[in-house]
Every structure is written in structure tokens, then in C-alpha cells.
Amino acid sequence: MSRTSVLALRLAGPLQSWGASSRFTRRTTESAPTKSGVIGLLASASGIERGDDARLAPLAALRFGVRIDQSGTRVRDFHTAHHGVTGASMPLSERFYLADAVFVAAVEGDHTLLTGLHDALRAPAYPPYLGRRSCPPSEPVDLGLYEDARLEDVLVSVPWQASVWYRRRHRTPQNLTVLRETAADESAGAADVLRDQPISFDAAHRRHALRTVVTVPVPTPIPAGGSRAQDAHEPFAALDALEDESA
Known part of the structure; x- marks a missing residue:
């Protein structure tokens, strides 16, 4: 019998967008990363071409789950484009994003x-997005392989990954939300x-099937604290201190 392990990822950046039902000129985003988006990130890192x-x-057969550590803010952008050959204007479109969000995504399988x-994430064939x-x-997405x-x-045990500035300005929530596929x-x-x-993912016939997702609350684990390298420098700490003094 093959061993089952879990690969965990930290998905954080200024903007994220995880569409599942976007059509025509309105490109929406889900409130958490989609399986299609995360599998696409892993496939890209592994050098798998779109038509393969x-x-x-x-x-795609891996079991997927995601934890919302920092929900972020939904923002809308009006997007313009021009045809690369003729220069003609393309239709105006609305594109939605999640700003300042942080998620822990994980896949379970062989x-x-x-x-x-895991090796591909640390030396990706194509840049992740x-x-x-x-x-x-905003940083490497690898959170480790759990054998x-x-x-x-x-998804219960990985330390809370919310940004340092977010943790300083908000109370630690009692629970976090997990969206995951059910076990067999x-x-x-x-x-x-x-x-x-x-x-x-072939551009000529991109196809997706339905997937069942359960939503469960989990206790907020101990935060990652200052152990992460990017936590060592907080550029707004001095400004926050001035605000506190003037309050």
C-alpha cells in the first residue's frame, strides 16, 4: 500500500483571484482558492504543459482543502485591452480580486x-501565481511536506499564517474556516x-467537473509568530508607534 502524505502551501500576496464561474466580461473570484487554481499552480511548477x-x-485526483487565515478584501477593477495585431479596443471588463488575503492550501495523496x-515548488519550471x-x-508558497x-x-495543525500587521491590529479569532473535500x-x-x-487546462477545450466541498470550523492554531524570515521586518511599525503616542 502506498504512503499518503500532505503538501501544504501558504498563498499570500497583494492580490489574488480564484475564478470558478467567470463568463464573458465579468471575471469574479471565489472567497478562497479553488482546486483548479491550486492544481494549476502545482502543474505549472512541475512544467506540465496546458494540453498534457x-x-x-x-x-487533479489529489484531495484538496484550504483554510482561510486572513480573508482579505474584495476589490473590483475595470479592465481595458487592445487587440495585439489590429490595435482595436476590446470590450471593457470587470475583474474582481481579493486584496491582502492569506490562505493555507493543502493536497493529500501518494x-x-x-x-x-514539493521539489517542483522549491525550483519551479514556471513562476507560480x-x-x-x-x-x-509575496513569498515562496512552500509550507512543507507532511509524511x-x-x-x-x-489544516488543523499548521500555525496561523495571518500577516504580522494583521495580527497586530486584530484579535486572534477563536476559529478559522476550512473548505475541503470529504474523505472516502x-x-x-x-x-x-x-x-x-x-x-x-487546454485553452481550446478547458474543462472542469463538479466537486463536493464541506465547510468546517477549526480552532485557530498557535500563530507562526516571528519565526518566519519575512516577519523580522515590519515597515509600518514606526508609524503605528507614532499613532499610538498621539492617540
């Missing part, structure tokens, strides 16, 4: 496959359905 459905299939994906190419992550682990346990031996219960199960 055979190599995509094992990644240990050997996840080991390869958070739903759209215009949304790069012989379960998706539920990792688990009843779906009250579940939602989302069309973000990737089948093909």
Missing part, C-alpha cells in the same frame, strides 16, 4: 507524487458543490 491531460490527471511536487498571472505571491499525514490534521470513508453531510475539479 495525462500528466495533469494524477494531480507520497512519491507529493515529494516531486495566485489565480491569475497578474497576481504573484504519513491526513489533510484534516494538517466520510459522509458528505451538508456540502456545497463547486465546478472547479480540473479535467483539462
Whole structure:
């Protein structure tokens, strides 16, 4: 029997956009990363081309979950574009993003496959992005490979990843929200359905299937604190101190 492990990712950046039902000139975003978007990030890091459905299939079969550590703010952008050849104006479109959001995403599956994906994240064939190419992550997304682990346990135990400035300005929440796929031996219960199960990323016939998602609260784990390298420097600390003195 093959070993089951979990690969965890920290998805944080100035902007993120995770569309699941965008059509025509209105490009919306879900409130949390989609399976299609995260599998696309892993496939890109592994160098899997858009039309290579055979190599995509094992990644799409991984069990997926995400924890909302910092929900961010939904923002809207009016987007203009011009045809690259004729220069003609393209239709005006609305594009929605999540600003200043932080998520912990995780995939569960075969240990050997996840080991390869873990290596790919640390030396990606193509740069990762958070739903759209215009949304790069603010730091490396790798949070580690958890051997012989379960998706539920990792999403409960990974330290709270909210930004330092966010933790300084907000109380630590009692619970965080987790959206995940059910296990094979688990009843779906009250579940939602989302069309973000990737089948093909080929631009000519991009296809997605329905996926069942359960939403559960989990206790907020101990924050990551100042142990992360990016936490060592807080550029607005001096301004915050001045505000506190003048209050």
C-alpha cells in the first residue's frame, strides 16, 4: 500500500483571484482558492504543459482543502485591452480580486507524487501565481511536506499564517474556516458543490467537473509568530508607534 502524505502551501500576496464561474466580461473570484487554481499552480511548477491531460490527471485526483487565515478584501477593477495585431479596443471588463488575503492550501495523496511536487515548488519550471498571472505571491508558497499525514490534521495543525500587521491590529479569532473535500470513508453531510475539479487546462477545450466541498470550523492554531524570515521586518511599525503616542 502506498504512503499518503500532505503538501501544504501558504498563498499570500497583494492580490489574488480564484475564478470558478467567470463568463464573458465579468471575471469574479471565489472567497478562497479553488482546486483548479491550486492544481494549476502545482502543474505549472512541475512544467506540465496546458494540453498534457495525462500528466495533469494524477494531480487533479489529489484531495484538496484550504483554510482561510486572513480573508482579505474584495476589490473590483475595470479592465481595458487592445487587440495585439489590429490595435482595436476590446470590450471593457470587470475583474474582481481579493486584496491582502492569506490562505493555507493543502493536497493529500501518494507520497512519491507529493515529494516531486514539493521539489517542483522549491525550483519551479514556471513562476507560480495566485489565480491569475497578474497576481504573484509575496513569498515562496512552500509550507512543507507532511509524511504519513491526513489533510484534516494538517489544516488543523499548521500555525496561523495571518500577516504580522494583521495580527497586530486584530484579535486572534477563536476559529478559522476550512473548505475541503470529504474523505472516502466520510459522509458528505451538508456540502456545497463547486465546478472547479480540473479535467483539462487546454485553452481550446478547458474543462472542469463538479466537486463536493464541506465547510468546517477549526480552532485557530498557535500563530507562526516571528519565526518566519519575512516577519523580522515590519515597515509600518514606526508609524503605528507614532499613532499610538498621539492617540
